[in-house]
Amino acid sequence: MDNIEDSVPLGIQQLIDAENDxxxxxxxxxVVNELLDDLQRVAWHARIQQAKHEITAHKSAYLVxxxxxxxxxxxxxxxxxxxxxxxxxxxxxxKAYITKQxxxxxxxxxxxxxxxxxxxxxxxxxxxxxxxxxxxxxxxEIFRSSKEQVLADLSEQRYLAGALLMGVPVDIFIQMxx
Numbered sequence: 138m139d140n141i142e143d144s145v146p147l148g149i150q151q152l153i154d155a156e157n158d159x160x161x162x163x164x165x166x167x168v169v170n171e172l173l174d175d176l177q178r179v180a181w182h183a184r185i186q187q188a189k190h191e192i193t194a195h196k197s198a199y200l201v202x203x204x205x206x207x208x209x210x211x212x213x214x215x216x217x218x219x220x221x222x223x224x225x226x227x228x229x230x231x232k233a234y235i236t237k238q239x240x241x242x243x244x245x246x247x248x249x250x251x252x253x254x255x256x257x258x259x260x261x262x263x264x265x266x267x268x269x270x271x272x273x274x275x276x277x278e279i280f281r282s283s284k285e286q287v288l289a290d291l292s293e294q295r296y297l298a299g300a301l302l303m304g305v306p307v308d309i310f311i312q313m314x315x
Contacts, residue, residue, distance in 0.1 A: 151220065160217075161220065162220050163220060163221045163222075164224070166299065166305070166313035167314065169303055170296075173261055173302075174295060175204070176201075176258060176261055177261060177264065177265040177294075177295060181268070181269055183197040183198075183200040183201055184265065184266045188269065201262050206255075209255055213254065214226040228250050232254060234304050236249065238301055241297065257298050257302070261298040264294035296314070
């Protein structure tokens with residue numbers, strides 16, 4: 138009889154190896170969703186602190202950019218705590234896929250391989266920043282949103298970014314998040 142590992146599909150074997158090595162499996166929609174949720178929480182709390190004058194706009198931007206930098210390292214496979222696929226590390230895969238998403242970026246967007254990941258993550262974080270701003274008392278009426286709309290916008294941006302990071306359709310990403 139063959140070795141049981143020889144009959145396990147490659148993706149499943151990589152998941153098993155990651156767990157045995159104590160690594161977080163990045164090829165998991167719930168893991169990606171959680172990472173993006175954390176990014177939005179950082180942006181949300183930073184903007185609230187800024188609105189309360191507890192931190193400056195510069196400090197708020199720094200906190201968000203630091204989180205984005207951390208996530209770029211994770212999604213590029215440069216964080217040893219995470220097990221990744223070639224999808225993440227080969228610039229001709231994930232980053233190329235993200236740059237080609239004209240429906241997301243628009244036809245005239247000049248997205249490059251180098252800035253695709255940080256820009257995508259920045260868009261995800263911006264939903265939280267703008268969400269807080271739309272709830273502030275001094276927000277112009279035209280830009281105001283309800284709390285429910287803000288939460289829906291946060292989810293939508295997180296799901297869009299997550300689907301692009303995973304290379305799956307948005308509806309599949311949403312189904313897998315639960």
